Amino acid sequence: MDLESITTDVTHRDWQHVEETDDPVRFAMIGIGWWTREQAIPAVQSSSLAETTTLVTSDTTKADSVAQGVDSIKHAITYEEFHRGARSDAYDAVYIVTPNAKHLPFVETAAELNKAVLCEKPMEATIERAEEMVSVCEQSQTTLMIAYRMHTEPAIRRAKELIDAGYIGEPVFVHGNMTQPIMELIPDPDQWRLDWELSGGSAAMDIGIYSINTARYLLGSDPVRVSGMAAAESQPFDDVPDEHISFQLEFENGVFGLCSASQNAHVASHIRVTGTDGQVRVEPAFFPWDDRRLHIDHGEGTIEVEFEQIDQMEEEFEYFAHCLLTGTEPYADGKHGLTDIRIIKTAYESADIGEQQKLET
Amino acid sequence: MDLESITTDVTHRDWQHVEETDDPVRFAMIGIGWWTREQAIPAVQSSSLAETTTLVTSDTTKADSVAQGVDSIKHAITYEEFHRGARSDAYDAVYIVTPNAKHLPFVETAAELNKAVLCEKPMEATIERAEEMVSVCEQSQTTLMIAYRMHTEPAIRRAKELIDAGYIGEPVFVHGNMTQPIMELIPDPDQWRLDWELSGGSAAMDIGIYSINTARYLLGSDPVRVSGMAAAESQPFDDVPDEHISFQLEFENGVFGLCSASQNAHVASHIRVTGTDGQVRVEPAFFPWDDRRLHIDHGEGTIEVEFEQIDQMEEEFEYFAHCLLTGTEPYADGKHGLTDIRIIKTAYESADIGEQQKLET
Known part of the structure; x- marks a missing residue:
């Protein structure tokens, strides 16, 4: 390529x-x-x-x-x-x-x-x-x-094409982050995203899932091990384990992942894959209103590709409708989604007991 | 500020x-x-x-x-x-x-x-x-x-000044990475950096220490917990645990750190601190020949500050000589250095037994 x-x-x-x-x-x-x-x-x-x-x-x-x-x-x-x-x-x-x-x-x-x-x-x-x-x-x-x-976001799809074509060699590390100040965006301490029964968790379930899932998508590989560290210190987060959370992952293909998410930090997001021959980074990455940039490093400096904002939800609905009209199985099926829930819940468990946890694949 | x-x-x-x-x-x-x-x-x-x-x-x-x-x-x-x-x-x-x-x-x-x-x-x-x-x-x-x-590198000192002045609010996460293909840079399988007895470890001891130590410096805080995941798959690395290594850290001040290092990957380095009100990133960060850039995000887009290459070793020798001539205790004394050795060795232990480990402070 x-x-x-x-x-x-x-x-x-x-x-x-x-x-x-x-x-x-x-x-x-x-x-x-x-x-x-x-x-x-x-x-x-x-x-x-x-x-x-x-x-x-x-x-x-x-x-x-x-x-x-x-x-x-x-x-x-x-x-x-x-x-x-x-x-x-x-x-x-x-x-x-x-x-x-x-x-x-x-x-x-x-x-x-x-x-x-x-x-x-x-x-x-x-x-x-x-x-x-x-x-x-x-x-x-x-x-x-x-x-x-993210599966139909052009910046992410182009990054995956580069990785799949071997442009960065063998992937070695993936770093990802998504952070936002949820109490400023939605100033309601009773919102469901802070309610354990309704949400099943906060930073990880709401936004940490972007780094984890996009890492899986870009690598074409799922984690086999996770270590979680989580904290909930401010009052609005007293019902959930994760105002802030970090994930340390080992993927099937040997790549190590390092992801973080916070519901009480500055709006920021990125995902970066470092390989044996180069590096790709999408930053900003995950918010729908971002002007995304794909930063490509292959040895002779960094190339930045700017992406005009597309309507991510239009892409997603069009893709799903396209699957239905053409009889194609969607990429992100139920089992694909279940894997993220397992990773996140196992990370909570890991954070709780202080041990790295193996993941079913 | x-x-x-x-x-x-x-x-x-x-x-x-x-x-x-x-x-x-x-x-x-x-x-x-x-x-x-x-x-x-x-x-x-x-x-x-x-x-x-x-x-x-x-x-x-x-x-x-x-x-x-x-x-x-x-x-x-x-x-x-x-x-x-x-x-x-x-x-x-x-x-x-x-x-x-x-x-x-x-x-x-x-x-x-x-x-x-x-x-x-x-x-x-x-x-x-x-x-x-x-x-x-x-x-x-x-x-x-x-x-x-890094303690006398201007890009890092300016980043620390911003953090200390509260420019990014309270730090929440620090991501760091340093990677290089050591067998291309020094094509000798018998080099001491790959010899456990002489080096005490490879990716972490040689270059992982940059992310960890610079994170400590920028945060003014030391880790209290570490989880390590490490791999050594290629033949030249069969005497050390870490061709690649990742560190998940919890600092005294509650910040979570996510650092990675590889001796068999593309030349790349960065360090990033995400806070409640903004973000600073130095990229590239750690190689002496880098044209460093400090990327500052405080809500209204990102400002990039370019740093002309200074001679890092001149800065370091001048600082040390200045300490001796003025009777000032150097910042990075023996105890400061010992903390990094403890973090790295405890990360090896964590990777070995699959458990997060507490760190003495």
């Missing part, structure tokens, strides 16, 4: 061969908080292969304002109505963006209704519930994709 | 108040390998407060060519002659740059001869020998400094 192909048309969708359809995938949005309103629905509006037809919410009166200006939205139903199968002829797939611990029942109902599922990360709040989700979808042959934005 | 003071006269020596002397500190160089010849002796020649008068070597015939063009060098003596006190009126201090496991006897003799000691890092090959070095110097009131280049 030469750099030419990386630095030309950097945002092309290498995964796409169907670009239009008369029969777009019709989505029911389950949960209509700010992420759905400001990110998911506009993204689907911009997409060619998907449309939003249905809102599923605890409060259908809220749905009216959400539906305003989105002609494709025809129905708003309650969670209870969803579970009873109301309006199920109006959508082909669901997008689940409720608190982590509430994902599973919606997946179960979607599976019964024979709908495909795009479920936000982390897929559930415990290993057991994530395993149950995988099992339900396998038994019912339900298509399940976990919504990792 | 405003950025103005950082970006103006970035290479100033904030530690210096004596800039000339009629009575420079006279050095005996112990070990005259390439580092002494190409780095240390030219650095001392450029310095204002030091001069090289004496070479100590296994082979005094080699000394002639080394002394060529350096008028201040008057004597070349063997190691045996050094230990017998030969020419000890010709030097005030020694610089020790032999293999790690051979530092202690030279320090012992220097202490007997009442000479100050600048000893290369890592200070010795085992905890016991490092402790003995500290003890010998304490009992004899010998001034001992461990030769960490």
Whole structure:
């Protein structure tokens, strides 16, 4: 691979061969908080292969304002109505963006209704519930994709192409970080991301998962060992183990990973893979509004490739719809998502007992 | 602190108040390998407060060519002659740059001869020998400094000033890395850095120490816990535990550290501190020939400060000579160096048994 192909048309969708359809995938949005309103629905509006037809919410009166200006939205139903199968002829797939611990029942109902599922990360709040989700979808042959934005982010895909082509030689280390001040972004001490029962953990589950999952994606390898160190010192974090957390990982292919995440630090993110012959780094990396840069070092200085901001959620919905329309299994299936839950929960255990832990693969 | 003071006269020596002397500190160089010849002796020649008068070597015939063009060098003596006190009126201090496991006897003799000691890092090959070095110097009131280049490197000092001034808020994470392909740089499988008895370890002892020590310096805090993961897969590394090594650290002040080092990877180095209000990163960071850059992020984009290459060894010798001439205790004394040996050796133990280890402070 030469750099030419990386630095030309950097945002092309290498995964796409169907670009239009008369029969777009019709989505029911389950949960209509700010992420759905400001990110998911506009993204689907911009997409060619998907449309939003249905809102599923605890409060259908809220749905009216959400539906305003989105002609494709025809129905708003309650969670209870969803579970009873109301309006199920109006959508082909669901997008689940409720608190982590509430994902599973919606997946179960979607599976019964024979709908495909795009479920936000982390897929559930415990290993057991994530395993149950995988099992339900396998038994019912339900298509399940976990919504990792990074797998369709061009800067990350270009980095992976370079790594796969051997441009940095054999990977040796991966460093990753994602940090944000959640109490400044969402000034509510009662928010679900700080509630152990609803979230299953905070810094790791909400944002640490980006470094870990993107490392797995870039390396094409999963961790076999993890050491966790975690701290929760400030009052809003007294229900979770991880205001701050660090992960030390050993991957199947021998690479060592060093990842960190904090819910109480400056907004920052990066991922870096150092190899025997070079280094790639995406920085900033993980926030949707970032102007990403891919920094490539191959011996004679560093090349920076700037990426115009694409709509990551549009890429993700388009990819998922493309999978459904072409009968392709999504990359991030349920087992892929389960691996992250195992890594994070095992890191909590490691932090608790002070021992490195082996991971099932 | 405003950025103005950082970006103006970035290479100033904030530690210096004596800039000339009629009575420079006279050095005996112990070990005259390439580092002494190409780095240390030219650095001392450029310095204002030091001069090289004496070479100590296994082979005094080699000394002639080394002394060529350096008028201040008057004597070349063997190691045996050094230990017998030969020419000890010709030097005030020694610089020790032999293999790690051979530092202690030279320090012992220097202490007997009442000479100050600048000893290369890592200070010795085992905890016991490092402790003995500290003890010998304490009992004899010998001034001992461990030769960490980064403490007088302007890019690192400016980063520390920013951190100390609260510019990034409270530090939360520090990431560091140093990697090099040692078998390409020194194509000798029998070199001492790959010999456990002489080195006491490879990636960690030779270069991992940069990330660890610079993290300690920047944070003004020492680790209280370490988890190590190490691998030695290629044949030249079969005598040491660490062709590659990663360190997960918890510091006294609650910061988590994630450091890596490899003797078989692309030349790369960086150190990054992420805080509650900002981030500083020096990249490249640790190789003497680097054009260092300090990347400062405080919320409104990143500022890059370029540093012209200074002679790190000149800074280091000038600082040490300045300490001796002004009766100031060097920052990196024996106990400071011993802490790094403890961290590294405990990381090896952690990697071996698969448990996080507490560290004495």
